[in-house]
Each structure stands twice: as C-alpha cells, then as structure tokens.
Amino acid sequence: MAREPLIDRSFLEKLERLAMRWQASFRGRIGGHNLSKFSGPGQEFLDHRHFHEGDDVRAVNWRAYLRFEKLFLKIFRVEPHIPIRLMVDTSASMGTGDGAKFEYARKLAAALCYVGLVNLDSITLQPFAGSLADPLACAGGRHKFAPAVEFLEKLEARGKTDYLGIVRQFIPRYSQRGLLIVVSDFLDDGGCEDPLQYLADFGHELMLVQLWAEEDRTPPWEGDLELADSETGARLRVEFDSRARESYTAAFDEYSRRIRRLALRNGGRYAGLSTAVPIEEAIFGTLARAGAVE
C-alpha cells in the first residue's frame, strides 16, 4: 500500500505565496529578501555619512558634493541570505499515543522547508533527541524539496530528550547566527528553558513551535492509573479524577506559558499547536499570526 505523502500538491501550491520572516538583523551573504539593519551593498537607500578614506568612491553622492563641496557617502540597507535551521524533535515523547504528534511535526517541518526553498533560502533540517542527528542542508529552490521529504519520512521517534546536550552540540556546529525554528513538545525532564536561553543569548532568533496531542493537555482517563514515562520508563501510580485533571491542565498551560515567555523575551516567536488543528490552518493561521511566515 502506497504511503500517504507528507504534504499533497494542492497544499504545496498554496505554500508558494508564503515566505519565512525573522525579526533580528543578521550578517550574511548579500542577495536575500529580508531587510537587515546592517548597511552594505544593496538596492534600498539607508542613510548618508561622511566619506572616509578607503570607502568605495562609487557610493559618493556627487550631487551633494557639488552643492556642499563635501564628500558624502550613500549607504544602503543590506538584504542578506541568512541561514534557517529547522530543528525537529524526534524523541520518544513525540511518538506517544498514536504517533500523531510526530507525524504532525514532520508535516509542519516539510511545509516550512518548502516555504524556504521556494524563496531560495538555505534551510538545514536538524533532527534531535538526546543529541543532534545528521542534518540535511536544503537550498536552491523547490526542486530540492523531494530529498527533504525523504529525509523527514525516514525519521523515527525514539530516544530521550536532552536539550542541554544538544545545545552544547549546536552552538559550535552552527556558528553563523540565523533563524532557529524548533518543532518540539519541549518535554524534557532536565528542563529546556535554560538551553533555549543559551541559544538565544548566542544570537539565534528563536521560533518555538510547541506541539501537543489533546490527551497530553487534557487526559481523558479517570480512576486508578499506572503511568509510564515514554522516554525514561519511570512509573507513577495515581488516582486521577476531574480535580486532578484540572490541576494537570493548569500545570501544562503554565509550562507552555513559560516557553512562550522565553521566546518572546528574547525577541523570538512562539506558536502552540494541538494536533487537532489541521496543518493548513496551522500554517496560514497560527504561524502566520505569530509572524513566522507571511
């Protein structure tokens, strides 16, 4: 039986009118489509400054010289190509239940990858769980999308999440700052907030996409439950009732709010998505409102 494609063609056609957006200014190769606060060779005029020795005489404003007999240099806003890293959580927690969360993450990653490829961005797909797995660098247009899909389809949800470990690997591996999109449930017993803060402090712009299945947020069960952690195997026996459910949901929501605050505090963005939300609505609704794409 043929496997269902991650994203169908009609949805890809809709994605072609989107583009990835970021807020920070990065240094990068010239020729991108996102404006930067940095000046340099470009098409859009930014400001004038006094001419200093060694400046490019081609940028001198000769009209101003004729009028004021002083050399002024025109400076332009640079439009750089900046690297986009798309980190996909492949830990065991993403595959709990019927695996809908992991499937959702792969579809979302594929959709964002396609948006970047269409706009000639360079995107690195970086799976992670306890450590960084082998990445896939995609650049050069939409015809590079097929290898990306194949790469995502081969991913499996297993392993224990270790955000601190992967950040330690990430920073030396990707020294050039850029947009960092993390698609994950952010469930790490060691905590993910400090490692993410490190990434932000290093200069990456964070786009955190938190995924959850509905039973992750509002467990439907009641009574005597024996729970097993999907990553650590730790067991817990609880009496679960409606009041406990309310406490659970409140704790979950509080955790989500902390992740959101972390992203916003560092100039990044945050989107929380339930797997019940259709992927198309997630892209054009939630992520568009968050400013990840436009």
Added chain:
Amino acid sequence: MFLVNLTLAQLLAILGTVSLGVVALYLWDRSRRRLTVPTLRFWTVSAMAAEVKRRKRIQQPWSLLLQLLGLALLLLAVAQLRLGTPGFSARDHVLLLDTSAWMAARPNGRALMEAARDSALKYVRGMPSGDRLMLVRADALATPATSFESNRKVLEDAINASEPGATALDLEQAMDFAVRARARQGGTGEIIYIGPGRTRRQPARAVPGLRVIPAGAAVSNCGIRSIGMRRSASDADVWEILVAVENYGTSRRVADLSLAFGGSPIGSRRVSVDAGKTVTEAFRLRTRGGGRLEAKVEPGDDFEGNHSAAIEVPARPVLRVAVYTEQPDLLRPVFAAGPELDPLFRTPAEYSATADADIVVLDRFSPAVRPQRPAIWIEPPGGAPVYPSGPAGAAALTRWRTDHPLGAGLRTRDLRLASAQPLQPADGDIVIAESDRGPLAVAREGEPKTVVLGFDPMRSRMRFDLATPLLFANILRWMHPDAFRRWELNASSVGDVTIETESETGDVRVADASGRPLPFTRQPRSIRFFVGSPGTVRVTTGDSETVQSLVLPELAETVWKPPKGVRIGLPGFTDSGSGFVELWPWLALAGLLALVLEWMLYGRPREARRPVQVRAAARGTR
C-alpha cells in the same frame, strides 16, 4: 404485594445474577489502567491532590447504587409487581347485546337499541379495571364483536357500532356460545344479557352467573307477517294473494291492510287482530304484466319495519309458435289450447328461417334453409335433420319412452299408422316413439332443439287420443321449460326459511338475487335455508319456481322470562374492585429515571472523555 410474572425466588435469582454482572462490569470499568505518557512532569503535580484522598475500591458508590437500583426496579416491573392480594384475579365477562330486529322498535320515542347500548356502556364503564369483557352481538347468530378486552375504548366503540339486525334473537344459541367462551377463560366472570328477551325459543337450561339487564318498555306492533302469491289454477291471468297480519303486541289491534299493484290500489281490508294472533286475508289480482305489489298496514306503531312489504310480480310468459302448414285447422286445436301459447299459422310459402317466434312447427314441409329456432318437424318429405331409415308405409306404434320428459304420460293402445316414415336416429338422439319398423319420433338436443315426427298425429287415429296434446305439450315444455314454469311468490322474513315442495326428488336449486347458490337443507317435501339479510332468494324445484322476497324483519314471538336466581339490572360495582394496584408502569418509569440520572451524573462525563471522542478544541496561538 405480589408478583405476577415471576416468583420471588426467580426474581431474587435474576436480580442477584444481574447485580453481580453490573458490579463486575463496574469494577472492570474502573480498574487500574496502564498508560504510556510523554512525561510524568504534570502528572506528578496533579496527582498530589488525588493521592491525599482516601483510597477506596469503589470510587463512585452512588453510580453503582443507582445502576443497581434502576435494574432492580426494571426487574420488578418485568415481574409485574402488584399492590394487593394475590388471590384476587381479573374476571372475564361475556356481554350478549341483543341486536335482533325487534331492537329497532321505538316505544315512547326511543329505540330499544339505544337503551340497550346505554346499559351496556354503563356496565363497561363501571366494570373493575382489571376485568375483561367480550362483546357478543346476539340475533339469529351470536357474533363476537370483540375478544376478551380490557380496553374500555375498544369496548365502547364496539357497543356504539352495534345496530339492530333483521333476524330474531336465538337466545339459547347465544347463551351456549357465551358459556363456552367464558369456560375457555376459566369461567370466573358473568354472562350479561341486555335486551327485551324476545327470542325464537326459550333457553333449555339455566346459565350460572347470568345477569339480565332489561332494555326498553312494552312494544305495540301489528304488522305484516308474510305475503304469498300464486297463479290461479283456473285462470292463468289471476294471482291469488294471501297476506298474513300478526299482532306482536299485548293488546288487540285494529289495522287497515291495503294492497297496491304498480301504484294502483287493488284492495283494502280492515282487520282486527288479537294479541299474539295472526289474521290472513285473501286478495285476487288479474294481470298478465309484471309490476310491484305492495302491502301496507296502517296506522303506524312502535315498530315500523313490518308495516309494508313489496313483491316484484313477473309478467306471464307467452310462447310464440310459428306453424307453417297447409292445413292450419288440423293443428289449431293443439297450439291454441293453452294460455301460455301464442300460435301464428302461416303457409309454407311464407317461411323464413329467422321467423320472430320461439318455436317453429313445419307440417309436412321441408324448407331449403333450416330454421334457427327450436323446431318440430311433422312427417317431413325430406331434408329433415333426422334422416329416414326406410320407405314410408304402414307401421304399428309399439312403445313410448315414458321415462323421459318428452314421453311422460304418453300411452296408446294398438295404434297402427297408415303412413309412417321410420327414422334413423344419430348418436345422442332421444327416441320418443318406436314402431315395428323403427323409431318414429326422435328428439335432438343442442342449439336449437329439434323434434322430428315420422308420422302426423293429426292425420291418424291418434288424433283422438289424449296422447296427441300430451305429446305436443311435452315437446313444447322440453323446448321452453321457462314458459311452463309454475311461479309462486312469497314475501316473508329473513332468518330460517322453510319452503314446501311437491316431490321429494328432483333437482333443487337455491340462489340469491345475483344467482349465487345458497346452502340449503333438504327434508321430506320441504327445503330449509338461512338468510341473514334482506334480499330475494329463488328456489327452483322441477318445473316450479318460488321467489322468496325476504324483505320483512324476523320477529320472534316468544318472550323469555329470566328464571329465579338470575341477577337483574346493572351491578353496583361497589364490591367489585380489582383488588390490586398495578405498579409496573411506575416501577419501569422509576427504573429508567434512575438509569438516566446515573448516566447524566457519571456516564456522560465518562463518555465525553473517551480518547476516541476527544473534541478538537485547539487552543490556537498563545
């Protein structure tokens, strides 16, 4: 308090089994579940509140109790729990509602049927709720209108739909039916008869548990009992009419009896009839034509159904005979003798194969085209349907076939015919007369019928014998039996009809107005049959036909007096309560309510939280 459908042991056994099952399902539904979750982080936080609770095996005792209670109530409803004494049981009554013709009488301006219906409705409405009743409409035949029914609406509808019939009440047969019906139900109820008690015959035996509710007051009625008509033996155009008037009331009556034919009065008499007696008046009516004869009795009284009766009188049939002969004077005495015949004498030259006649007579004459009507060939010269077997000559007539209608009553002695043509009969032909030279008279069935005489009776010594007119009479009757049929017209009442017959043998046919045969019983010199509704019945026996116009209602003459010990009138119903109260509807309702309440309090939230029904309540962007 007692159970109807189950014993207490059965109830407890079923309840125990069901309860065990419910508890087992309950515990299984709430048993510990093993789940794999993405993280224990939030569970640890939320379970803190739950773990401080006292641990219980049964976490929702009210849910379990409500389920058990609901099932127990439903089981009690199924077992049909009753509040009362178990010894008391519902009774099954049989109500005989008189629907005989007499119930149409209206003494004091109110029909007996209305009074009977009112009494029946009062009985039904006052009957204990648990009792059942079978309504039987009683006239000549007892007809159940309902089964044993406890639904008052059904019974009241059946009572209101009961109307007087046309036959008299046969109370004995109705009571036999009621006794058998009650016995099949255990014989605990009573038999109720509502009516005036006018019946064909007195019931032969007393019926236990009988209640009689008299309906109506005394009825004054003097009306026509029957009308009889037959043709006069001396004059075929005269009808002799006998009208019987009977006084069904309790006092002597003087009434005017008048007859009219085709709307014209033909006679009237004033008759004085004693109570319970019958007076018969004779009238004569001269007519050849047909019409409607109507008899009336005036003045009116409490019962109008027998004040008039009508009979359709048929016209006298006339048989047209076309006689082709050169010597009409010889045949005229034969064909002009009877009133049923209308002879027309013509010469052979005037012959027509399609002559306007019922019978054609060819006297010593053979036409080129054979007649298309029944024909009598007398000594044909040739070309007759029956061929000659030899030359004509003298012959001695030796035998008549007297066992056949064509030869019935014929007798001649030493008859020698100077000229006779022996005939050669074909298969199926009937030889009427034989001579020493062979058959001399042959009849042939088929369409048309044909008789060939090899001799001329009017030109031989036989002319002066009685056999000659008898021979032609037999031939004409055989060819056209309807023209010679004797008619008798009667107007009488429906029900059992007995008609006297002249012979004990012969074919008998009893049919209604549409020609459909009716079942009948043949007895020595009489025929009996039953007709339940007004109409006309034709009884054909041999050459006579009786038309029975059953237009009069059958009124019984016997008035039944209830024997001593029979309960009379409507019961008080004060001591006849049902003895119990049905609880099962309330138990069923309470059981359902308990289950619905349990589902609303405990089941619905559980269902709503099933993983398969997780609502797509996405939170959206945070």
